[in-house]
Amino acid sequence: MKQDELLVRLRGFEWNDFECKKASRGVPDDAYKTVAAFANTAGGWLVFGVSEHNGQLEVTGVDEPDRVQNDFLSTLRSGQKLNQIIRVEEQRYSIDGKTVFTFHVPESPRFDKPIYLKGDPRQTYIRRGAGDEQCTARELGRFLRDHDTQSFDGELLADLDVQRCFDEDTVRWYKAQFLLRNPDQSDIADPVAFLHHWNYVTEHQGQMLPSRAGVLLFGKRQYVEQLLPRPVLDYQRIDTAFDNWSADQRWHDRYVFEENIFSTWRGLVARYMRIAEHPFSLDPATLRRNDDPPDYVAFREAAINLLVHQDYGDPGRKAAIKLFTDRTVFWNPGDAFPSTAALLEPTEKDVRNPALIKAFRRIGLSDQAGTGIRAIFRNWHELGRVPPQIRNDKASKEFELVLVNKPLLTVAMQQFRQSLGVDLSPEQADALALGLEKPAGESLSLTDIRGLGFSTTQQAKALADRLVAQNLLEPQSETRFQVPESIRQRFDLETAQVTEQVGTKSGPSEDQVRTWSQLTAEQQGLLTKMHAEHTITELMDWVKRVNRTKFRDQCLTPLLEQGLVTMTIPDKPQSSKQRYRLTERGTALLAGQHTQDKTPHERPV
Template sequence: MTKEELLNRLSDIEWDDFEAKEAKSELPKSVWETVSAFANTSGGWIVLGVKQNGKKFEVSGVDNAEKLEQDFLGTIRSQKFNVIVDVKSKLYHIDGRKVLAFHIASSPQKPIYFNNPQNTFIRFGSGDQRANNNEITAMFRNQAFGVKSDQTIPDTNIFMLNTDSLHSYRNYMKLLGDQPNLLSQDDAEFCEKLGISDSRGQINYGSLIMFGKYERVREYVPTFWMDLIEIPGNNISEAKVRYTYRIPEQDNLWEYYMVLIKRIRLIVDTPFKMNRDGFNVEDDSQFKVLREALVNMLMHFDPFSTIHSCIRIYTNRVEFFNAGSYPIPVEQLGKQLYSNPRNPIIAKFFRLVHLAETVGYGIDTMRNWKNLTGNEMTIASDISTSIVTFYLTNDREGVREGVREGVREGVREGVREGVREGVREGVREGVNSNMMKVLKFCREPKSRREILEHLGVIYHSKNFKIHINPLIEQGYLELTIPDVPNNRNQKLRLTDKGRQLIS
């Protein structure tokens, strides 16, 4: 900081990285609170020899600059703080008076406190605030980036994994990955090669969260839960209803991703391109940006926090809310090739099937939103949370209303064409709207899993009993392999009675 920059700052008291203290002949006791606060947030300057009068600063100077400097630096290097803080000092001469300035760097090892953890402070606006227990706990967890998710769980095995989730992921790898040597392996070999399990067959926390069975994930990570809410308004207060959609609970992170990405695909353009092999490829689309934001959220989310990660879709924006801060200050994101996800093993799983950028380029992809839409993308992060926001065009509500009116007109036309009689028949037979959705989906034979995914509910026996079994009992659906009900290739198809109902 030059002398001119210091003088400019003295004309404004609203700096969150600048703290002036009078300190005529000795260090003020509050200076250590500011050291802790700057080290725990984004760093800042402590300036000694400046007195505040109302909203103005006045240079008062210090009497013995050399002694104050040695006292300050000596205390920083003593046992007062739990970690040595990175500090640089500078002496200014202003109007014949001496002014001392110390730059406190943001510490990579947080929390920084003096004497005991209760003396942990954070910078809030232009003042220092004592960190609460949740914020201190969050800082300790942030120091364990990658440690917990990579940790092996004793006495576990791959039978705790959801086989359908694992096979779904393997199918993605077959289509999108570049590890052909893994495709011929059986599940046990595949898991060991990929780092899902170790040589003794034990799995780690990241793999359990990614592919585990519902009850097993909750047994070891009881706080695990993701959320997505669609809110019909620019904020909660103006919404006529609290939400129009909320994601059902899923077994694991991979199942959450599969449902979340389908909802995100509905709100932005998704251009279709085909490569020479006949596969769909994506260009630099809005969907690609939001997919990167989703995966970025999943790679950095804190499954052990009581604060749950959530996607909030408003009329004018999409917010990706996460527990935990970014590992580096927000202003440095995208300025260097830096990749340090909270869950590196989860990040690896997404990158192996090319669902995430590598080596820190994900932020650049997300910031491309401005070029694609003309709308802003913002990133905010504090000690315990972070939010990435993508602003949408203002006419989305008009588009929604047009869609709603089109649906209403289609329904009216359908009624005129005799759908009303079909609905009456369905009601008489006890068929609700979800069951009708199942029947229409089963024009071609479908597995139980495919049907429940189509409904947006988790693959669970209770959902089978609710949505599918009544249709079998009433004769609308039948098994493709009736003699072996539990056959792994079993599917469900429409009967003649079912075709008559949906026609």
Template sequence: MFEKLAAYREGDRLEVKRAQGGLPRSLWETYSAFANSSGGVILLGVEELPDTSLRAVGVKDPNKLLDDFWNTVNNPQKVSENVLTDSDVQALSHDDVTIIQITVPRADRRLRPIYLNDNPKRSFRRNRSGDYLCRYEEIQGMMRDAADQSQDSRPLPRVGIGALDLATVSSYRQRYRLSHNGHAWNELGDSDFLRCIGAAAEAEDGRLHPTVAGLLMFGHDWRIAEELPNYFLDYRQQTSFDERWQDRVVSQGGDWTGNLYDFYFRVYSLMRQALKTPFRLEGILRVDDTPAHKALREALANCLTNASFSERRGVVCLWTENALVLKNPGDFRMDLGQALKGGISDPRNANLLKMFSFIDIGERAGSGIPSIVRNWTASGYERPRWEEEFGPDRTTLVLPLAQSANEREARDETGDKSRRQGPATNGKNIRQAGVMDSKRQRSTARTNGKTPAIRTGDKRMENQLKILALARDTGSITTVDVADSLGLGASWSRELLQDLVRKGKLAALGANRNRTYRLVGPEGQGEGAGDA
């Protein structure tokens, strides 16, 4: 590093101080800021020149400076916690002068905030090349994260079980039965089931109430916002410069529950359309699930289960021309390098993660982030990247839609024609483009006079299997959903749905234009439609 010192600049992870008169008082503000942010390096005996380049000037008495430093950093009246080891502080020679290098790691969440003068209000954070005094809400956020108890586990004594949406609970239980056929919890009533999965708990009044996790997962937006005023979920498709967005889903829309469970399935069904899907068959059925789809499911669950819903700025999911972007309030609970290695699970909302994992969504063994990277890059995309912001805290995951260099080379060599389902032209919704593609394919098959590869009866079965899978993925479906997703006409879609109702695979709810369809029992899963 010192050989190229002149090329470095102060920034998020580097601070220099001349330290000609001993330890500068501002050193401790930087120590607090680095420990409360992403860590960094402090160089004593280096000055910043007017052109922002750096120059080594050395310290006058390195041994005394080191003694003073260790005495102060171990004084709890001056610094709340010493997060350093002996190897983090070194005296190094450069151009016949001595520079002291202090490498400050990111503090463990259980120790934060790191503050000065025995006063938590003297907590600092790093912003580019400067240290700033933390606002009250930032200090509160770090203190919440320092607790051993998960943020979403406490019961809400002002909220009754009746505040939860029964249709959402029913949909969740249906998915749970599909994943845990024969489990004893399937025989429980709703209240006992919710207690078992962590969605409800007894409060001090001895009665059962929803936990924070239960309300977030199964409640209505307006009721969630009464307990968590900053709660907000936002999905936007922004793939065209001609419009602000081509599609949007917000929790405050009023036409759906606005809870995390429904948001997850709505947003996943939309964002998955951005992914390329190579043509692959298992028997007569096309397989559309790729490692990238698995990475997206894991990333979305990770975003929701690690969000700090007490923070300003809600969850934002974007489908842009170049990437899928997931943003959640709250910073990382551990160093990003450690999270990428895997093996340590420390979710901000452990109950939410548990509830998602019960229906086969999300990793609970600390392997979620490594699996996102592995599965996304395995599908030929560029490596995902994470970004952190502080004040207010925010974590952003960018899943690039551009192909990696290796994938481009492989495609050039093999001439691979894998289809990518990207945004439709002229700002049209992707689902409309998919319908037109399907119609063109059917028209081409007819005009060429070729016999379809699948007989009429087999094609009917295949479509009904796809309908059941769509119902399983989204909770409820309409005739329009089926027509758009499968590229079928409205009349044929309605006939297929009514046939599944007659066979007991789906239940029809509502009448005429408002009719929706839901799975009926565990037999409604794909394999149960084998006699469709």
């Protein structure tokens, strides 16, 4: 952390990655709790020489800096106060003549956790908000499961009979998918022998034993329930927007999957097909759509990510998929071991359930190792939508992925881009739109920018630097940026000026002229031909579009957002009986354009 960045943080408050201690003449004992909490979660900055006074952070300085620094670092390196040696990066600064230390505590590797004090695992701490919290017994158990070098899904189950615990229909289905994808492989007729070949059954001391992964993937329901005392997945379809929903409202379709993982996957696909935007066919070998539209790729990868990475040793929390009208939320018990930034790297990742993952990859139901999250982001970006949101909570050990069905470049943003008077590339426009999408005061990180489809951090940094040079972003640190307040205010003002004006007989209003000129040729063509209620297929035929998703995002949704077109069944946007028609504003805009197109002597006076 550079001194300028530190000064910015000191104007704020302590939070989950930032903690200050007075440490005037010695190291406070609770500093080691903070070290343990940072190491057990996502890391953070510990600052000595700063006190809190009346809710404000104040530089008070370290009076005996050499002794405080040496005592602290030697204790961390001794492995006595904490059960693991903690290596921190330290910096010493002079602020107003007072000595301040910053120590960056990295997140500890999975197999080093939990980090605890005084040789007592019960003194394990995690970081939540601005506090260091002692782990509950259940939270400690999650750490210990992830700490085990023997993967949880690879454990052998001595109390189950291999001849009785597997569901033969699931094994037959899996074998069929495998042989279609691998025609050179010989068929192993016996189900147990087939599973033994792939190590889901193992010979141990003369006895054939199923693995935990084998039963979770292929087991009969009664044995899955015996092994897992909670559902595999809770699927809910909620026909309302996320912001309009509360937990006490009832879902519109729900299914709690308690069968094996592959049966769960097949049932989930069947439910997804019912509500997909339009009919499609599936490749029987991979269950991939033959026309491979981005929306299904993103859903497939997110759903499989949920099934293979969750903590199946957690008895009290079940995975959930909630489909709202404007987003889909995937929630998992169990955090991802890498950071969010690392998830976007095209490298092999440390995973919780390697045997489950291999089973899906073997039949082509998951992308190459380390590319699943990248595929989700890439396909969502191809749709022109706001990047997926990831919340990888290492304190609560939970993972959430949200696919927001919202265009990144809205009509308002497109109009604002044209008014800026600077030449923005599509990538730069996307990054600026993402910055404006953030709430005021929230920064835009290089990881956020990478979510727009950039392969490397260096590419994201070059783009951010270009926007800084154009005064459209301002740096907060080397990795974080913010839209200047003047740009944000200008955007808000111009967006608010879009009104519902209508034309007059003497000609189109200024608003109508501006609105019409900012429509694409396709959008103008659609409005010109709309004289009744029309299906989306009719509209696509008029502009010779074949990809329904791209047509919605690029042509139809902007017209809906501007209030020029409306749905005939607005509360059921995915209804097969859905039609589209002009609104009063759309009719007035079209009438005004017709007036504008007439010669002067044809226009009424």
